[in-house]
Amino acid sequence: MDWMMSAFVCGAYAGVWSATDRRGLSSVLNTVSRGTGSSVTSPCIISLMDWVENHFARLSFEVLSRISQDSGSPVTLSDLETYQSLALSRLSTLRIAELFDIVLAWPDSRGALDDLRATITTSARRLQLTSHFTQASKTRLLHPGCSTLEILETYIDIIHTFHALDHSKVLLGHVEPSLKLYLWQREDAVRIVVTGLLASPEAVRAARKVKEISKQQPERQKAGKRPEAGARRGAGKGPVVTPTTTGRSSRTPNTTRQRDDLQEPSSKTPGETPIKSRASGTGKLVELALLLNDPTKTRHTLVEDEELDWNDMNWVPDPVDAGANYKRPKSEDVIGTLISALGSEDVFIKEFITIVAERLLSLSDPARFDQELRVLDLLKRRFGEAALQNCDVMIKDIEDSRRLDVAIRRAWDEQRTLTAATPVTMSGHFLRSADKRKKAALQRQQQQQQLEPTQYHARILSRLFWPTLDREHFLLPDPIVEEQKRYEQGYEHLKSNRKLTWLNQLGTVRVELELRDRTVTVDCTTPQATVIYAFNDSEDADSDDTRIEIDNKLPARRTVDELYSTLQMDEDLITSCLEYWVSKNVLRRLRSPTAAAQGPHTYMVIESLSDPIIDEDQPTKDYDDPFGNPTSPATASQEAAQPGESLAEENNKPSTMDPKEQERRTMYWQYIKGMLTNASASMPLAQMAMMMKMLIADGFPWTNEELGEFLAEKIAEGEMEVVSGGKYRLVKK
Amino acid sequence: MKVKIKKWNAVATWRWDLPEDDVCGICQVHFDGTCPTCKYPGDECSLLSGKCGHNFHMHCILEWIKQDSAKGQCPMCRQKFEWNGRPNATETTQGQMLAET
Numbered sequence: 001m002d003w004m005m006s007a008f009v010c011g012a013y014a015g016v017w018s019a020t021d022r023r024g025l026s027s028v029l030n031t032v033s034r035g036t037g038s039s040v041t042s043p044c045i046i047s048l049m050d051w052v053e054n055h056f057a058r059l060s061f062e063v064l065s066r067i068s069q070d071s072g073s074p075v076t077l078s079d080l081e082t083y084q085s086l087a088l089s090r091l092s093t094l095r096i097a098e099l100f101d102i103v104l105a106w107p108d109s110r111g112a113l114d115d116l117r118a119t120i121t122t123s124a125r126r127l128q129l130t131s132h133f134t135q136a137s138k139t140r141l142l143h144p145g146c147s148t149l150e151i152l153e154t155y156i157d158i159i160h161t162f163h164a165l166d167h168s169k170v171l172l173g174h175v176e177p178s179l180k181l182y183l184w185q186r187e188d189a190v191r192i193v194v195t196g197l198l199a200s201p202e203a204v205r206a207a208r209k210v211k212e213i214s215k216q217q218p219e220r221q222k223a224g225k226r227p228e229a230g231a232r233r234g235a236g237k238g239p240v241v242t243p244t245t246t247g248r249s250s251r252t253p254n255t256t257r258q259r260d261d262l263q264e265p266s267s268k269t270p271g272e273t274p275i276k277s278r279a280s281g282t283g284k285l286v287e288l289a290l291l292l293n294d295p296t297k298t299r300h301t302l303v304e305d306e307e308l309d310w311n312d313m314n315w316v317p318d319p320v321d322a323g324a325n326y327k328r329p330k331s332e333d334v335i336g337t338l339i340s341a342l343g344s345e346d347v348f349i350k351e352f353i354t355i356v357a358e359r360l361l362s363l364s365d366p367a368r369f370d371q372e373l374r375v376l377d378l379l380k381r382r383f384g385e386a387a388l389q390n391c392d393v394m395i396k397d398i399e400d401s402r403r404l405d406v407a408i409r410r411a412w413d414e415q416r417t418l419t420a421a422t423p424v425t426m427s428g429h430f431l432r433s434a435d436k437r438k439k440a441a442l443q444r445q446q447q448q449q450q451l452e453p454t455q456y457h458a459r460i461l462s463r464l465f466w467p468t469l470d471r472e473h474f475l476l477p478d479p480i481v482e483e484q485k486r487y488e489q490g491y492e493h494l495k496s497n498r499k500l501t502w503l504n505q506l507g508t509v510r511v512e513l514e515l516r517d518r519t520v521t522v523d524c525t526t527p528q529a530t531v532i533y534a535f536n537d538s539e540d541a542d543s544d545d546t547r548i549e550i551d552n553k554l555p556a557r558r559t560v561d562e563l564y565s566t567l568q569m570d571e572d573l574i575t576s577c578l579e580y581w582v583s584k585n586v587l588r589r590l591r592s593p594t595a596a597a598q599g600p601h602t603y604m605v606i607e608s609l610s611d612p613i614i615d616e617d618q619p620t621k622d623y624d625d626p627f628g629n630p631t632s633p634a635t636a637s638q639e640a641a642q643p644g645e646s647l648a649e650e651n652n653k654p655s656t657m658d659p660k661e662q663e664r665r666t667m668y669w670q671y672i673k674g675m676l677t678n679a680s681a682s683m684p685l686a687q688m689a690m691m692m693k694m695l696i697a698d699g700f701p702w703t704n705e706e707l708g709e710f711l712a713e714k715i716a717e718g719e720m721e722v723v724s725g726g727k728y729r730l731v732k733k
Numbered sequence: 734m735k736v737k738i739k740k741w742n743a744v745a746t747w748r749w750d751l752p753e754d755d756v757c758g759i760c761q762v763h764f765d766g767t768c769p770t771c772k773y774p775g776d777e778c779s780l781l782s783g784k785c786g787h788n789f790h791m792h793c794i795l796e797w798i799k800q801d802s803a804k805g806q807c808p809m810c811r812q813k814f815e816w817n818g819r820p821n822a823t824e825t826t827q828g829q830m831l832a833e834t
Contacts, residue, residue, distance in 0.1 A: 009747055022745060113832070192820075296750045312753070361744060389745075389772060392772065392773070393772070393773055393774065395775055400775075400776075408745070412788035423815075455740045455741070456741050456743065457740070457741070457742045457743070457744065458742070458743040458744065458745055459743070459744050459745070460745050460747050461744065461745070461746045461747070462746070462747065462765065462773075462774045462775060463746035463747075463748065463765060464763055464765050465774065466746075469744075469746065477738065478739065478740055480738065482745075483741065484743065487743075488745075494749070495775075495776070496776075497749060497750045497779075497780070498747050498748065499747065499748055499749075499750045499752055500745045500746070501745060501746045501747075501748065501749055502743060502744075502745045503743075503744045503745060503746065504743075506743075507741070507742045507743045507744045508742045509740065509741050509742065510738075510739040510740040511737065511738055511739065512736075512737040512738075512739050513734055513736055513737075514735040514736075514737065515734050515735065516734075521739070521763070526741075526743070529738065529741075532735045533737055533738065534734060535734055535736065536734065536736040556734060586734075605734045607734060692754060
């Protein structure tokens with residue numbers, strides 16, 4: 001009877017405990033957000049202990065002494081300890097349930113972590129923590145609604161939090177797998193990490209500002225909430241404190257409190273929104289750049305390889321749930337954890353190289369890649385010199401090209417002073433006074449003068465050290481072709497025995513567009529410049545293009561087909577370039593039936609923005625808006641039917657995928673060639689596939705059918721042939 | 734509309750002017766790459782072509798010629814390896830070096 005009663009009381013108080021914990025939590029969160037509360041035993045635990053000792057124990061004493069009419073104290077000191085440990089376990093359950101929010105609130109939630117660290121003492125509870133957290137992250141983070149950036153940012157917070165919670169990283173190791181698995185599905189994860197690493201200091205500073213602002217806002221919100229929470233705490237405590245109340249009467253306030261509990265989590269669930277606001281504010285994983293540049297962190301990684309430090313006074317044994325070959329990590333090493341989570345280092349390095357290459361090529365001023373150099377140095381310390389050698393070569397290529405550029409220019413200048421005694425201008429307008437004696441040269445000179453201030457620079461790359469660079473064929477504007485030839489000659493003169501292969505689709509151009517009412521200067525890519533150059537009106541009729549001469553007063557007009565025949569550019573690329581200029585308000589797409597009769601897609605220059613759209617044979621209602629916004633549903637549907645922008649996107653996709661696949665194919669082809677020259681002259685498909693599976697270190701993912709298709713392609717290219725018995729053989733050349 | 738091209742930053746790749754695109758017979762690395770001892774391709778790791786028509790990375794063939802067992806022969810065709818003169822300053826000096834060895 002006595003036992004049953006006490007059990008009942010305990011059960012009734014379960015909710016009270018957690019409710020009190022709640023109160024405690026909110027106060028802890030508040031104090032922590034103010035920057036205090038990082039003591040060893042958190043204030044929350046202290047207050048909880050205090051409460052158990054002074055209120056709960058007293059109450060149970062009262063209750064028990066009334067129920068059991070025994071003599072002597074019904075509550076002993078050991079009972080009190082039991083109560084306290086019970087209270088702590090309730091607290092840890094609560095914290096575990098909240099862990100995801102704690103992670104999101106990092107680094108303002110250190111206090112809550114202190115609670116958790118103090119309370120998770122048994123391995124069962126650790127297991128509960130990891131499984132619960134994995135579950136929470138699955139439902140709240142790892143779904144298509146979160147962008148990869150958000151996931152990665154949260155991941156960084158998770159690493160921080162779990163490191164603060166448990167230095168041994170064992171807990172993190174238990175939580176990570178689901179995250180890793182999910183991140184592997186996100187193709188852009190590596191890219192985001194790398195761009196984050198390469199974020200410039202200015203971007204970091206800007207992001208920090210954004211963060212501070214966004215941090216201030218929730219704080220203000222919290223400040224608004226605080227008095228309310230305090231009032232509720234006071235109200236909630238009132239009835240419980242009075243020790244005279246019986247067990248039954250104490251249950252009434254208890255139920256109301258439980259209702260409170262139900263409300264409180266609902267106010268907490270918007271935990272998902274902070275992720276979003278944070279990520280959208282920065283746009284990049286600038287934290288990584290911060291971490292990478294933090295000198296203390298990098299020093300830690302250097303020390304990491306060392307054996308056990310015997311002087312380490314803070315040493316603790318490995319946690320019980322550590323794996324067999326568990327190695328104690330010394331530092332937090334967020335970047336290292338993140339990179340290892342994204343797959344192998346190779347994958348990361350490959351992506352890093354690709355992105356560095358893109359950046360090096362897109363920089364208009366080649367002098368400024370300090371950021372890349374610094375990151376490269378830091379990464380070298382992490383991965384070793386050899387892994388990043390390609391980047392060294394790439395950077396050296398760019399530097400050499402700059403030097404070479406100057407040298408070639410100087411050679412030209414000298415040449416010019418020799419042939420014609422005109423003053424040398426150093427600004428790089430070569431050929432201004434090219435040989436005047438010949439008529440042909442004169443004509444050429446006219447052309448040169450027409451775009452006199454063109455500065456032609458080139459970057460000469462060592463192709464084996466750059467990521468696969470596709471060659472896209474199209475015809476450049478004539479003046480540029482001239483320049484290119486001259487440059488090539490200059491190069492071959494300086495570096496004998498070497499040849500250049502131009503990659504027309506790469507590079508940057510600054511064009512100045514003189515329109516009737518405005519002049520637009522745009523930095524664009526080479527295909528874009530080429531396309532817009534095709535719209536150039538030239539007064540002199542010597543231009544040899546198949547350009548359609550329209551009345552000069554009418555804005556120039558081209559169709560995609562015309563451009564295709566003059567530029568020999570890929571049609572998708574043309575369309576995307578045209579769309580680019582449409583977005584720049586330079587071109588306009590015609591949709592009238594007559595225009596459509598001219599060609600499927602006709603584009604016209606917008607000579608002056610204020611012009612009413614003059615198009616003699618077109619219903620004007622489609623052209624009210626020079627921005628190309630459809631005004632009628634009919635045009636809307638038309639536009640939907642011919643989406644230029646989506647075309648551009650589609651165009652980008654394969655180009656990002658292709659190089660990898662192509663690289664792989666060339667590698668396989670090398671293997672096949674090697675096999676067929678060294679192992680045996682002819683081989684059946686199955687044997688080839690088997691050997692490749694054995695030989696290729698990364699594994700050979702192709703099925704026999706895929707390999708068969710690949711070989712069929714090679715046969716079509718004339719590289720291979722099928723001989724008797726379905727065996728493949730290299731064609732002898 | 735008049736289009737003026739103010740600045741054109743082009744991109745190109747270089748390659749050695751060789752009839753076929755192949756690997757160095759000694760180190761099995763592409764000619765446009767580097768020999769195993771070099772870090773940067775191009776000027777720092779140039780090619781040397783023999784009269785027999787075989788090309789090698791300069792460092793590779795010099796290393797080979799230095800060995801007694803090589804007997805000054807081309808490792809590919811076992812003819813006497815003689816440097817095939819071409820108007821290239823660096824190669825001339827290397828050719829002289831080769832003659833001395």
